[in-house]
Amino acid sequence: MLAIEFSLVHATSLVLLCLCFWRIGRWKSHDHDHSKGRAPRGSLGWPLIGETLQFVAANNSCKGFYDFVQTRRIRYGNCFKTNIFGKTHVFISGTKSARAVLSNDFCIFSKSYMRSIAELVGDESILCAFHHEQHQLLRNVLTSFFSVEAISVFIRHFDELTKKALHSWEKRGTVVVLEEALKITFNAMCKMLMSLEESNELEMLRKDVAQVFEAMLAFPINLPWTAFHKGLKARKKIENALANIINERRRVVEYSNEQDLLQFLLSGEKSTNGPLLPSFTDKQIQDNILTLIIAGQETTANAITWMMKYLDENQDVQETLRDEQLKIEEKSRASSLTADDLNKMSYASKVVKESLRMASIVPWFPRVALEDCKLEGFKIRKGWVINIDAKAIHLDSSVYQDPTRFHPPRSCQSPIASWRSEQGREHALE
Numbered sequence: 483m484l485a486i487e488f489s490l491v492h493a494t495s496l497v498l499l500c501l502c503f504w505r506i507g508r509w510k511s512h513d514h515d516h517s518k519g520r521a522p523r524g525s526l527g528w529p530l531i532g533e534t535l536q537f538v539a540a541n542n543s544c545k546g547f548y549d550f551v552q553t554r555r556i557r558y559g560n561c562f563k564t565n566i567f568g569k570t571h572v573f574i575s576g577t578k579s580a581r582a583v584l585s586n587d588f589c590i591f592s593k594s595y596m597r598s599i600a601e602l603v604g605d606e607s608i609l610c611a612f613h614h615e616q617h618q619l620l621r622n623v624l625t626s627f628f629s630v631e632a633i634s635v636f637i638r639h640f641d642e643l644t645k646k647a648l649h650s651w652e653k654r655g656t657v658v659v660l661e662e663a664l665k666i667t668f669n670a671m672c673k674m675l676m677s678l679e680e681s682n683e684l685e686m687l688r689k690d691v692a693q694v695f696e697a698m699l700a701f702p703i704n705l706p707w708t709a710f711h712k713g714l715k716a717r718k719k720i721e722n723a724l725a726n727i728i729n730e731r732r733r734v735v736e737y738s739n740e741q742d743l744l745q746f747l748l749s750g751e752k753s754t755n756g757p758l759l760p761s762f763t764d765k766q767i768q769d770n771i772l773t774l775i776i777a778g779q780e781t782t783a784n785a786i787t788w789m790m791k792y793l794d795e796n797q798d799v800q801e802t803l804r805d806e807q808l809k810i811e812e813k814s815r816a817s818s819l820t821a822d823d824l825n826k827m828s829y830a831s832k833v834v835k836e837s838l839r840m841a842s843i844v845p846w847f848p849r850v851a852l853e854d855c856k857l858e859g860f861k862i863r864k865g866w867v868i869n870i871d872a873k874a875i876h877l878d879s880s881v882y883q884d885p886t887r888f889h890p891p892r893s894c895q896s897p898i899a900s901w902r903s904e905q906g907r908e909h910a911l912e
């Protein structure tokens with residue numbers, strides 16, 4: 483008995499000693515790297531788990547994701563490294579480097595979402611298309627759906643859903659804006675993608691999608707009580723629901739006149755520049771519909787919520803915005819909002835952009851370095867993941883004058899022009 487205890491003590495001390503040596507070794511090597519101006523500063527945390535626990539904890543706390551980043555930026559500077567989810571991550575907050583990383587898509591840097599995200603949204607999703615041709619193909623197909631006609635139909639639907647929600651709010655004492663916005667944007671996305679309208683089926687899908695989203699930045703351990711496990715289970719249910727919807731539509735695709743993405747993909751319509759769409763497998767359709775629901779629902783609902791907060795805090799902006807809306811309403815003959823009306827909302831567009839700048843809604847769009855390179859004067863190794871610290875840039879006083887002031891006039895592009903130039907990619911990083 484004594485012998486077993488003794489060897490246990492030995493084994494434990496040995497492990498602890500190894501850990502100490504490992505940490506000291508790594509700490510020394512960081513310091514060495516730094517003194518030669520090679521690798522960015524930062525801690526790689528504990529073996530295997532790195533600083534993942536701290537990252538997940540910050541993300542689940544009320545402080546959020548950026549607390550993890552900000553604490554380290556203050557400690558190590560504008561370019562620092564850490565280790566999360568088993569990989570070395572570098573965070574940068576210089577505008578030049580940010581542009582370099584984003585404009586170098588697939589040359590030196592490629593998309594790099596975590597393996598666990600691929601398990602949740604599906605590896606045929608556009609988010610997991612790590613090869614340029616494959617990504618370009620998916621992007622072209624998905625963006626060619628958003629023609630002016632499709633956008634016009636979508637604007638009408640969104641307007642109807644918003645009006646309906648606003649009427650129902652009038653009768654209620656308290657409304658939690660984010661919850662309500664999430665319902666509106668979810669319904670809008672499902673209508674646009676698959677013509678699904680309010681029903682029990684839609685409500686179940688909404689709950690499952692919320693679980694998948696929650697699991698995306700959770701610790702990726704698949705045990706019955708973890709958020710990740712619940713996310714995977716919800717994904718399975720979504721997969722089955724989408725498979726039924728796709729089967730059903732395939733049966734009637736020739737006679738159906740739905741104006742949604744599913745119809746567009748299944749009927750193989752001509753894209754704007756001529757050639758027929760490539761045929762998509764059911765799995766590709768399922769994964770990308772789920773991705774689009776998540777990408778469109780959460781971002782837009784968060785943007786609406788933050789915008790309402792900023793408008794409440796800035797009554798002068800609210801008044802100017804209301805004047806613009808009332809003038810458009812006076813002149814417009816249509817009962818629903820049209821694309822033409824939207825084009826006249828130049829001040830509203832600035833309010834949206836300013837809200838996106840202040841709130842930095844999309845926290846994470848990682849890229850992997852495909853070769854050794856230099857960023858901010860530091861050496862970046864092939865395989866490291868580069869993350870742009872969008873919030874630091876958005877609130878940088880050398881980029882924006884008085885950055886914490888909500889001041890919509892600072893943005894001056896017209897809504898449609900900027901929508902076209904952004905193409906769903908760089909809109910949070912101007």
Ligand code: HEM
Binds near residue numbers: 609846
């Ligand atoms: C306020 C609303 C939105 C914001 C702030 C936003 C922000 C972003 C950002 C920053 C990215 C870049 C991710 C990266 O490069 O890794 C992105 C990508 C994407 N977004 Fe949005 N987005 C919004 C609305 C939407 C909507 C409504 C949809 C769908 C209809 C959508 C679909 C996508 C897709 C599919 C991608 C991936 C594009 C690719 O990999 O090429 N987003 N979005």
